Amino acid sequence: MIKLSGIEKYFFAGTPNQVLALDNINLQIQRGDFLTVIGSNGAGKSTLLKAVAGVISVDAGSIKIDGLDVTAHPEYMRARDIGRIDQDPMASTAADLSIEENLAIAYLRGQKRGLARAVTSQRTGYFRDTLRNIGLGLEDRLKVPVGTLSGGQRQALALVMATIARPKLLLLDEHTAALDPKAARQVMEITERLVQQYKLTTLMITHNMEQALRFGNRLIMMHRGRVILDISAEEKGKLTVAALVDRFTSTSGTVFDDDRALLA
Amino acid sequence: MESVIINALQQGLIFAFMALGVLLTFRLLGFPDLTVEGTFPLGAAVTARAIVEGVEPLLAVLLGALAGGAAGAVTGIIHTRLKVNNILAGILTASAIYTVMLRTMGRPNTPLLAYDNVYGQILGWFKLAENNYNVILVLLVFAVATRLLLGWFLNTDLGLAVRATGSNERMISALGVNTDNAKLLALVIGNFLVGLSGAMACQAQGFADIGMGIGVLVAAIASVIAGETIFGGNRLGRLLTSVILGSIMYRGLLALGLRLGLPAEDFKMMTAILVLLVLCLPSLELRKRLGGVIPGLRKDKKTMHPALPARPGFASPTADQTCGATPSRREMEE
Ligand SMILES: Nc1ncnc2c1ncn2[C@@H]1O[C@H](COP(=O)(O)OP(=O)(O)OP(=O)(O)O)[C@@H](O)[C@H]1O
Numbered sequence: 059m060i061k062l063s064g065i066e067k068y069f070f071a072g073t074p075n076q077v078l079a080l081d082n083i084n085l086q087i088q089r090g091d092f093l094t095v096i097g098s099n100g101a102g103k104s105t106l107l108k109a110v111a112g113v114i115s116v117d118a119g120s121i122k123i124d125g126l127d128v129t130a131h132p133e134y135m136r137a138r139d140i141g142r143i144d145q146d147p148m149a150s151t152a153a154d155l156s157i158e159e160n161l162a163i164a165y166l167r168g169q170k171r172g173l174a175r176a177v178t179s180q181r182t183g184y185f186r187d188t189l190r191n192i193g194l195g196l197e198d199r200l201k202v203p204v205g206t207l208s209g210g211q212r213q214a215l216a217l218v219m220a221t222i223a224r225p226k227l228l229l230l231d232e233h234t235a236a237l238d239p240k241a242a243r244q245v246m247e248i249t250e251r252l253v254q255q256y257k258l259t260t261l262m263i264t265h266n267m268e269q270a271l272r273f274g275n276r277l278i279m280m281h282r283g284r285v286i287l288d289i290s291a292e293e294k295g296k297l298t299v300a301a302l303v304d305r306f307t308s309t310s311g312t313v314f315d316d317d318r319a320l321l322a
Numbered sequence: 323m324e325s326v327i328i329n330a331l332q333q334g335l336i337f338a339f340m341a342l343g344v345l346l347t348f349r350l351l352g353f354p355d356l357t358v359e360g361t362f363p364l365g366a367a368v369t370a371r372a373i374v375e376g377v378e379p380l381l382a383v384l385l386g387a388l389a390g391g392a393a394g395a396v397t398g399i400i401h402t403r404l405k406v407n408n409i410l411a412g413i414l415t416a417s418a419i420y421t422v423m424l425r426t427m428g429r430p431n432t433p434l435l436a437y438d439n440v441y442g443q444i445l446g447w448f449k450l451a452e453n454n455y456n457v458i459l460v461l462l463v464f465a466v467a468t469r470l471l472l473g474w475f476l477n478t479d480l481g482l483a484v485r486a487t488g489s490n491e492r493m494i495s496a497l498g499v500n501t502d503n504a505k506l507l508a509l510v511i512g513n514f515l516v517g518l519s520g521a522m523a524c525q526a527q528g529f530a531d532i533g534m535g536i537g538v539l540v541a542a543i544a545s546v547i548a549g550e551t552i553f554g555g556n557r558l559g560r561l562l563t564s565v566i567l568g569s570i571m572y573r574g575l576l577a578l579g580l581r582l583g584l585p586a587e588d589f590k591m592m593t594a595i596l597v598l599l600v601l602c603l604p605s606l607e608l609r610k611r612l613g614g615v616i617p618g619l620r621k622d623k624k625t626m627h628p629a630l631p632a633r634p635g636f637a638s639p640t641a642d643q644t645c646g647a648t649p650s651r652r653e654m655e656e
């Protein structure tokens with residue numbers, strides 16, 4: 059279980075440009091929950107994910123994973139428990155290394171790395187099975203440098219890398235936003251499959267309201283650094299995109315200012 | 323001509339250790355490590371002092387290499403712990419090394435011809451005469467062993483973490499690697515090799531001199547680039563071997579130039595221009611050109627990096643095509 063209490067994050071604190079990116083965030087995520095996160099531009103969604111992952115430190119509040127307070131831990135110390143994928147397909151895989159090397163690195167997520175051979179036949183056998191599971195044919199291209207893959211293939215590989223060591227929490231920050239519609243659909247399908255198969259606790263930011271309603275068992279909406287809506291599975295099932303926008307407008311008092319969200 | 327070949331092999335193999343070290347830091351880690359200009363003569367100076375003190379040559383060479391590794395650690399600590407920019411960290415260490423060298427040797431130059439050297443020592447074990455060919459043989463064994471060891475290391479879990487740190491620091495940090503430690507480790511290994519190079523050099527030439535590091539970095543970079551461009555391939559092992567070949571080729575060209583009567587004082591300028599040209603030519607252009615000259619060079623042959631100019635440390639990964647022979651932006655922003 060993940061528990062965020064009273065999280066605050068300022069940027070440019072103490073200057074005229076001060077931004078309160080996270081404003082008293084309190085959130086409990088149960089094991090197996092699949093949360094989708096939506097919100098206007100600059101609402102603080104990415105900042106929230108980065109704070110949970112430890113990429114940035116917070117100014118107040120605490121982050122607990124299974125009761126362990128990790129607030130002060132840097133990213134690499136939380137890595138064992140948290141898998142994360144960024145919007146940028148370049149960010150979550152190493153272009154210069156081959157598919158099997160990338161997987162070998164991810165396979166030891168958060169563990170000590172020693173002088174054992176990284177790519178063993180035993181591991182490649184496992185990698186092949188895991189890749190076959192996502193159905194893109196990558197299992198036959200284990201030695202190919204990742205830099206030569208398409209954006210969609212890289213994000214799919216990133217998903218496999220993020221989940222191969224079964225993290226306690228999977229963080230997805232608009233991981234399909236940079237892909238063309240077909241690849242985006244494919245990567246979303248793989249996401250859903252892996253999350254279900256491994257029963258992963260997941261936090262997924264999306265700009266696509268329809269996606270936010272279709273996937274997951276809980277939806278939160280952020281605005282100006284705060285969680286302004288928290289919608290449960292039953293309620294979510296009945297909502298439409300139009301109704302969701304109305305809820306946003308009435309709760310935040312502003313018009314939903316994200317054109318991308320409505321287009322999709 | 324025979325002397326040219328002997329020279330190319332001897333010098334090329336001696337400097338191959340350095341080229342491998344530079345490959346590790348500059349190319350694989352993306353860390354423009356200027357320590358090496360100091361590490362090279364430091365390896366020689368420490369070895370020379372040890373020899374004069376009566377230490378066995380092989381042990382003396384090992385001490386020289388270890389001193390190099392220590393210098394790498396200093397740069398690594400200055401950069402990762404004290405958060406000093408990577409180039410400046412290297413410059414600071416290289417500068418401090420001058421004092422260390424002078425203190426170690428007690429003077430700027432130590433002649434070693436009167437002492438046994440590492441080549442004679444090793445050849446003596448096998449009752450072989452110490453002549454040019456046998457010296458090359460010793461160097462070759464050392465170089466092959468280094469190549470194999472480095473190849474093994476870079477394919478271990480730890481070695482892969484180091485390479486991933488150079489390729490995508492954000493990613494590997496998210497996978498639980500302390501990238502500071504990865505950089506430190508690579509700097510130690512890289513500078514160990516450069517120190518080894520300096521140690522083997524002073525043993526071959528019969529003296530150690532604090533000035534012997536001037537220009538060696540550019541030469542090593544030239545060797546790495548030449549080797550990768552001409553002999554390199556997709557695989558890491560191929561890349562390591564190609565760098566050794568590149569070093570031999572580069573030293574061969576220098577020896578040939580000398581033989582043909584080119585003035586030695588122009589070599590550093592020529593090397594610098596050569597490196598600059600290679601960096602500024604987009605890889606395909608260069609390959610096309612070379613492909614016309616060198617038979618068997620396929621135009622579409624891929625390097626480890628999809629785009630050759632995007633060598634971290636040699637040119638900015640984002641600003642490929644430009645003559646950005648500066649450290650990558652990512653490094654500068656740190
Ligand atoms: N590194 C940073 N430095 C300064 N300000 C930042 C930084 N990162 C985010 N911010 C600010 O914090 C606020 C929240 O940004 P964040 O990226 O979390 O928004 P978001 O909800 O992910 O938006 P988007 O939908 O556009 O991705 C914004 O006002 C942004 O300008």
Ligand SMILES: [Mg+2]
Pocket residue numbers: 103104105
């Ligand atoms: Mg964002």
